[in-house]
Amino acid sequence: MKTDPWDRGKSPRLLILDDEAMTGETISRIAEFAGFEARHITSPAAFFEEAMHWHPDILALDLIMPEMDGVEVMAELARRGCRARLILTSGVGSRVMDAAARSASEHGLDIVGVIAKPFSASAFRELLHKASEKDEEPPVGDSPVEISSAGDASVEDLEEALNFGQIEMAYQPKVRCHTGTIVGFEALARWHHSRLGFVPPDIFIPLAEAHGLIDRLTLQVSEKALDWLAEMSSDATAKRVGQHVLQDMLLSLNISARSLGNNALFDAILQCCREHGINPERIVLELTESSAMQDATTSLDTLTRLRLQGFQLSIDDFGTGYSSMVQLVRLPFTEIKVDKRFVMTAPTSEESRAVIRSVVELGRSLGLSTTAEGVEDQETLGYLDELECDLAQGYLISRPLAPDAVLDWFAAREAQREERRLAALSCLGLLDTPAEARFDRLTRLGRRLFGVSTVLISLLDRDRQWFKSRQGLDVTETSRDIAFCHKALERDEQMVVRDARAHPLFHDYPGVIGAPFIRFYAGRPLYLRGGEKVGTLCLVDTEPRAFGEKDAEMLDDLASMVENELALSAQDGHDLCTGLLSRTSFRDQAEAACQLGRRLGLSMALVSARLDELSLINKRFGRDTGDRQLQHLARLMLEVAEDADLTGRYRATEVTALLMGADLDKARQVAERLRRAVGRSNDAQAPGQARLSPSIRVAELAPDERPFEQRLEEAWQFLS
CATH class of the missing domain: 3.40.50.2300 (Response regulator)
Incomplete structure (x- = not known):
């Protein structure tokens, strides 16, 4: 029928x-x-x-x-x-x-x-x-509707196709679930026969496996795909699309179980990588779950050797086989792919959602990247993002593309993403606004922690980068096309340039050969909750610098604190009465500061002033007077703790300053200055007016895994 x-x-x-x-x-x-x-x-x-x-x-x-x-x-x-x-x-x-x-x-x-x-x-x-819903025409690289004669394909037809190079290629994109940033492509073999029409892979691949042609097919596909990858990674392509992200993209190649014992095949693929100057770490070899588990010993030997050579390994269609956890842990995979049958039914099936959730959690627990294939609607992508699944591929993102259609697809998609990003940036309402203490305190902290000359919160507009906060730099904006941050936003990870003069992309930038004479740059993209990258938190120095794993973790923590502020408008994140951080925001930021302190092994000191008699003042003098007392106390705290990293309303009647890298002696010094400032203020009050009488306490928190508030309540000491 x-x-x-x-x-x-x-x-x-x-x-x-x-x-x-x-x-x-x-x-x-x-x-x-x-x-x-x-x-x-x-x-x-x-x-x-x-x-x-x-x-x-x-x-x-x-x-x-x-x-x-x-x-x-x-x-x-x-x-x-x-x-x-x-x-x-x-x-x-x-x-x-x-x-x-x-x-x-x-x-x-x-x-x-x-x-x-x-x-x-x-x-x-x-x-x-x-x-x-049906496409007017089948997309290039995907199967057309009519395949009625494909089952008549013979081994002789396939041998002829291999002899004359008739196996064509299509490439399906893989993107990050949260941001949509392109990560790589899966190479897919396509066969269009002059008499039989389109012959789908589920017909010609088993045919190749059954007649000893699968290794020849795999090598031919790999060579074509690596030729294409080399072209896509070239400087000419980067110049054409205006981005360099394609130079690092991954390429996934499917491997048959029948090929696992053929070391010569993998040696040939490795040699092809070397000839094209492609790092094997950019190649992901995909095996189905069932094929990887057929002969665990052979799989272990071969896959270990491939990992030693640098290749990444993916276990495809996970959840459809019957492998044990022990077997999975023994094999050196770097990625788990959730089978598309679960992903495609996720909107309507609780069972499918449960399987996806379990696979993502398993991948995270084993330190593996997780990819969901078969993503066809925004609801499913949103669910995957909620689970923190890493990558997605499917018709929502793109159908498989012919080789010469990839760049046009990429350019059109990036243009759409850029417009969404600019709209999200505009909605923040931060461009061309005055400096704010909530951002400046974080760039000051960054300058102190890293010891660099300049720390910036840069927002990338259509034609410029504008600095919402800057420490160590006089200018407020630069042209976008000469901005390091412009390149940092192409990818999702940190961009580190240890010596800009020796970097092929930045060595002739105006800011490198002229003022401010940038030698070192480290930038981490800043994300909104919808995944849009609106700017960077970046470190700049006039001397080359090393930047290790601990530095990267510290920069990530500090950038997360900036993102917390971006997620809140100035009104939402700050107390209307005092102008300090609100109680919720102060607690969230203090917890993030604790995490940063744990990484650095830094203690922190806190100074708090509480108006115990505020309720009595409200009753006697009125609530407006009580509010003025809180506002005045907040101003005094800001004056005496001007180098505090956080200053907020810790409780309804209490304002608190947090100083990272400080001890109890430092807290006591600040507290004593506050007490003297309160005394001077009271001396200046007219007779009969309400006087400030705060109880002042101090605390020191050593690096600890326990929650911030629990530790703080145990550490408070009243100023004697």
């Missing part, structure tokens, strides 16, 4: 199999009202006959029927080569419906979704419209 390609001039056709006549008629009316032609059948035999002659585009199938259950019907549809899209309906539980959907997929049927009875008209219309 085969449907004709949909004619856009005709209404799509829906054929319904449901033994309940009333339900079938209801579905027909819903479909007709939505612009579909619909027919309802109650008997499986009549249903198959109608499907054969009417050529429906969509089938709605009830799973529970007296003559023939839904699973049997699906098996028969698959046997007849059904190409229509399938909607499953039933009153059984969701687990059974999910299992039935997976059964349909296993049979090669095009399952759109499942819907439980009773359902609303709007819910069913939504499924119908989803089912009727």
Whole structure:
């Protein structure tokens, strides 16, 4: 049974199999009202006959029927080569419906979704419209609709294709779930035969495996893919797209289980990498879960050798095999790919979401990157981001692309992402605004911690970089095209330039050969909660510097503190009465400071002033007087603790200053200055006015794993 390609001039056709006549008629009316032609059948035999002659585009199938259950019907549809899209309906539980959907997929049927009875008209219309969505033309590099003769492909046809280089390539992008930044591409083999048409990989790859051609096919695919990768990584390509991110992108190659014992194949791939100047660390070799576990000993030897050579290793279709945890831990994988059957059904299946969640958590616990393939809608991508899944690929991002279509796709997508980024930056409302203490205290802290000449919070506008906070630099902005931060935002990781004069990209930048004479740069992108990169926290120095792992961790912690401030508007993050950090913001920032202190082995000191009698003052003099007392106390605290890293309202009647890298003696000095300032203020008050009488206390917190507030309550000491 085969449907004709949909004619856009005709209404799509829906054929319904449901033994309940009333339900079938209801579905027909819903479909007709939505612009579909619909027919309802109650008997499986009549249903198959109608499907054969009417050529429906969509089938709605009830799973529970007296003559023939839904699973049997699906098996028969698959046997007849059904190409229509399938909607499953039933009153059984969701687990059974999910299992039935997976059964349909296993049979090669095009399952759109499942819907439980009773359902609303709007819910069913939504499924119908989803089912009727169809590209006008098959995308380049992907399979066309008609593949009816592909099964006739012979080993002789495949040998001819290999002899004449007729196996073509397509590339499917992989991006980061949270930011959308391109990470790499998966290389996919495509075969278009002059007589048979498109022959899908699930036909010609088993054919190659069965007749000893798989290693030859793999090598040919690898050579073509590495040729393409070298071209994409060239300076000419970087200049064409205006970015250098493609020079570091990864390339995934699929490896058959039959090839695991062939060391000569992997040696040839390694040699090809060397000839093109490609670091093997940029190549990800993908093996299915079942193939990796067939011969654990051979797999362990081969995969270990490949990792020693620098290749990355991915276990594909994870969750579909039967490997044990012990086997998985023994093998040196760097990536787990969640099988697309779970990802594609995530919006409708709690079981699928549970599997995805488990795989992502497993990958994180083993230190592996996690990739979800088959991402087709924004809801699924959002769920993956929520789980902190690392990478995604699927039709939502892009279908497989022909080699010469990749750059145009990349340029168009980056232009769209840039407009979204600029819109998010504009919504912050920070550009061209006055300096703010909440940002300046963090750049001051950065300058002190790293000992560099300059620390900046840079926001990247359309044509310029503008500094929201700057320590050690007089200018407020520069042109975007000469900004180090412009390049830092191309990628998601930190960008470190240890000596700009020796760097091929930056050696002739105006800021390197002229003022401010940059030699060292380290920049970490600043993210909004939606994943947009709006700027950087960057360190700059006039001398070359080393920058180790501990430095990178420290910069990351400090950048996270900046992001906390970006996530809050000035009003939300600060107390309206005192202008200091609000109670919530102070606690969050103090906890982040504790984390930074633990990394650095730094203690911190705190000074607090509490107005114990504020409620009495409110009653006697009025709330306005009480508010003025809090405001005055806050001003005094800011004056005497001017080098504090955080100053906020710790409790309703209490203001607190936090100083990193300070001890109890330092806290006592600040506290004594505060006490004297309070005394001078009271002496200046007119008779009868409310006087400040705060209780002042100090604390020192050594680096510790315990929560900030728990430790602080144990450490307070009142100033004697």
